[in-house]
Amino acid sequence: MGVPAVEMQGLERVYRSGRSTVAALAGVTMAVERGEFVAVMGPSGSGKSTLLNIIAGLERPSAGVLRVDGEDLAALDEAALARHRARRVGMVFQAFNLLPRYRVVENVALPLAFAGVEPAARHAKARALLERLGMAARAEHRTNELSGGELQRAAVARALVADPAILLADEPTGNLDSASGATLIGIFEELNAHGQTVLLVTHDAQIAAHAGRIVRMRDGRIAE
Amino acid sequence: MRWADLFAMSLGNYGRARLRSVLTTAGVAIGTALVVLLIALATGAEDNVRRSVFSIGDLRLVTVQPFQPGANGLSAVPRTITDEVVAQLRRIGHVESVFRQFDAPLGTIVEGGDDATIRPQGIEPNAPVDRGDLLAGRHLALGDRAVAVVPGNIARLIAPSVASAIGRRVTMRIGGAVKLGSTRIGGSGTPRDYGITVIGVFDEQASGTSVRIPLDDALAAGADNRGLTPDTIKQSTGYSGIAIEADDSTNVADIVRGVQELGFSSFSLKQVIEQIDQGFGVFRGILAGIGGVALLVAAIGIANTMVMSVLERTREIGIMKAVGASPRDIRALFLAEAAYVGAFGGIVGVALGIAGGQVIERIIRNLNPRTNPGPIFVVGPDLILAAFALAVVVALVAGFLPARRAMRMSALSALRYE
Numbered sequence: 274m275g276v277p278a279v280e281m282q283g284l285e286r287v288y289r290s291g292r293s294t295v296a297a298l299a300g301v302t303m304a305v306e307r308g309e310f311v312a313v314m315g316p317s318g319s320g321k322s323t324l325l326n327i328i329a330g331l332e333r334p335s336a337g338v339l340r341v342d343g344e345d346l347a348a349l350d351e352a353a354l355a356r357h358r359a360r361r362v363g364m365v366f367q368a369f370n371l372l373p374r375y376r377v378v379e380n381v382a383l384p385l386a387f388a389g390v391e392p393a394a395r396h397a398k399a400r401a402l403l404e405r406l407g408m409a410a411r412a413e414h415r416t417n418e419l420s421g422g423e424l425q426r427a428a429v430a431r432a433l434v435a436d437p438a439i440l441l442a443d444e445p446t447g448n449l450d451s452a453s454g455a456t457l458i459g460i461f462e463e464l465n466a467h468g469q470t471v472l473l474v475t476h477d478a479q480i481a482a483h484a485g486r487i488v489r490m491r492d493g494r495i496a497e
Numbered sequence: 498m499r500w501a502d503l504f505a506m507s508l509g510n511y512g513r514a515r516l517r518s519v520l521t522t523a524g525v526a527i528g529t530a531l532v533v534l535l536i537a538l539a540t541g542a543e544d545n546v547r548r549s550v551f552s553i554g555d556l557r558l559v560t561v562q563p564f565q566p567g568a569n570g571l572s573a574v575p576r577t578i579t580d581e582v583v584a585q586l587r588r589i590g591h592v593e594s595v596f597r598q599f600d601a602p603l604g605t606i607v608e609g610g611d612d613a614t615i616r617p618q619g620i621e622p623n624a625p626v627d628r629g630d631l632l633a634g635r636h637l638a639l640g641d642r643a644v645a646v647v648p649g650n651i652a653r654l655i656a657p658s659v660a661s662a663i664g665r666r667v668t669m670r671i672g673g674a675v676k677l678g679s680t681r682i683g684g685s686g687t688p689r690d691y692g693i694t695v696i697g698v699f700d701e702q703a704s705g706t707s708v709r710i711p712l713d714d715a716l717a718a719g720a721d722n723r724g725l726t727p728d729t730i731k732q733s734t735g736y737s738g739i740a741i742e743a744d745d746s747t748n749v750a751d752i753v754r755g756v757q758e759l760g761f762s763s764f765s766l767k768q769v770i771e772q773i774d775q776g777f778g779v780f781r782g783i784l785a786g787i788g789g790v791a792l793l794v795a796a797i798g799i800a801n802t803m804v805m806s807v808l809e810r811t812r813e814i815g816i817m818k819a820v821g822a823s824p825r826d827i828r829a830l831f832l833a834e835a836a837y838v839g840a841f842g843g844i845v846g847v848a849l850g851i852a853g854g855q856v857i858e859r860i861i862r863n864l865n866p867r868t869n870p871g872p873i874f875v876v877g878p879d880l881i882l883a884a885f886a887l888a889v890v891v892a893l894v895a896g897f898l899p900a901r902r903a904m905r906m907s908a909l910s911a912l913r914y915e
Contacts, residue, residue, distance in 0.1 A: 351823065355818070355826070358820060366912070371816075387823070387826055
């Protein structure tokens with residue numbers, strides 16, 4: 274068994290603007306076990322992206338307990354949270370978020386650069402991952418020479434480069450055509466088959482259907 | 498993050514907005530060049546003044562004058578330098594040697610109908626005034642009597658050439674009327690003639706009227722002139738001055754203090770130099786300040802560039818933070834970029850300052866080909882290093898606030914930034 278990859282208890286996130294407050298998360302309790310492939314579904318504004326951002330350490334919860342890979346994120350300072358983002362989680366965004374100035378292999382290796390791994394080692398790791406994702410030929414290209422599907426595969430490689438406990442994906446197919454989207458989901462399934470824990474946020478039921486478990490959210494709560 | 502990665506990445510960032518980076522760097526270069534140029538000018542001026550002071554004499558030398566300390570000009574209160582005083586002077590710490598000097602009354606060298614007015618200086622062998630300036634012959638030595646070391650112009654009155662004056666016997670008339678310029682003035686006492694042999698000729702640049710004779714000869718002549726004995730004249734008139742040599746020029750101040758405590762006025766080039774240094778310190782500070790203003794303007798340019806750079810790269814900062822860049826990494830990236838501006842600007846500026854100084858120096862020398870001062874702009878390794886370091890430090894300071902801004906940016910809002 275061991276500890277779950279992600280564990281949440283009564284997780285809340287409240288945004289204040291002026292006098293009004295909006296609860297993006299209003300008490301979420303759930304766990305993602307190691308090796309699971311979970312899809313979080315819900316309409317926009319349901320808090321699913323906020324949930325992902327909090328797990329990624331990009332945002333802090335207002336209340337509640339969150340443990341990723343057994344570590345309580347509330348106890349981490351900014352520097353430790355940065356290490357958490359570099360090594361413990363891997364994030365794939367809808368907007369790819371690659372750095373256009375760098376070659377693909379450099380983009381993929383970036384989390385390891387911030388983790389202090391030396392260039393030869395991190396580039397070898399990045400190339401191996403790109404090869405696994407069918408991107409070996411694109412390693413030395415700049416990101417503006419890549420198609421959307423290729424960009425997102427590079428982003429997945431970057432998310433995986435530090436062997437994270439969990440792969441987080443926020444609407445990863447949102448900017449892709451259906452063929453590229455299907456390829457990407459195939460990659461997620463294959464990664465999961467090899468033991469990678471995946472937590473995916475989407476509003477697309479077809480995409481979610483590939484996951485082992487679907488969690489539905491509404492108004493900042495788990496709906497079922 | 499490793500240092501090598503940090504510097505490689507920020508170098509890439511520096512090179513990205515090339516025109517802007519070049520312009521900002523140019524600002525730093527101009528500021529640095531101005532600092533280098535102005536300080537080099539001040540240093541050159543100081544060196545020139547110091548060199549001319551050094552050419553006057555030895556820095557280890559302290560001259561004791563027969564006055565009370567603090568006095569100058571007409572208000573000087575005389576004090577007699579007796580042999581007891583000399584003994585006390587010898588006991589001051591760091592005193593290496595003490596040379597007594599007695600100036601006999603003014604006199605003339607009587608030769609070939611053309612009298613030359615002289616000031617006979619009675620000195621001891623190896624006295625600081627009687628060193629290393631010979632055109633011919635030798636300096637005074639121990640046991641010498643009835644000899645003289647004369648300036649070149651007087652030697653040429655005596656003999657057709659400086660060298661042929663050596664060994665010539667001439668008459669030195671001490672006391673009585675002397676000629677000063679074209680007027681004859683009544684000297685002191687009755688004139689009395691002494692036969693002397695010229696043993697050395699010194700370069701008259703130091704003095705065209707001083708004639709160096711043995712101390713005992715001068716004392717005897719002074720005593721004769723006033724009808725006294727040498728011993729009484731030592732006691733009543735005392736020595737004209739004492740030259741003290743310190744063991745090291747750094748100890749001159751101690752000796753000066755000791756001389757003043759004994760109640761005598763003193764003079765040392767070392768102290769003159771210290772005053773010159775002080776004055777030039779202020780001068781240099783003012784010039785450096787002017788250069789500093791230029792550097793300040795450059796710093797504002799850097800800050801502006803960095804603010805722009807942070808704004809432009811907001812999204813990139815967000816991405817970097819999202820994939821694991823710590824706040825320190827982000828700050829270091831921008832500080833390193835600012836440091837590149839400072840370092841490149843510093844290198845170019847130092848080179849520009851040196852080159853500019855040489856160009857200006859050449860122009861000045863071409864305009865005044867006859868004057869030949871020492872180097873006008875003096876750039877030492879310390880100035881090069883200091884100017885470079887200053888450029889980098891100024892750049893880092895200017896980059897600090899923008900870098901902090903980048904550091905504090907929320908990763909999430911930076912990711913949403915378009």
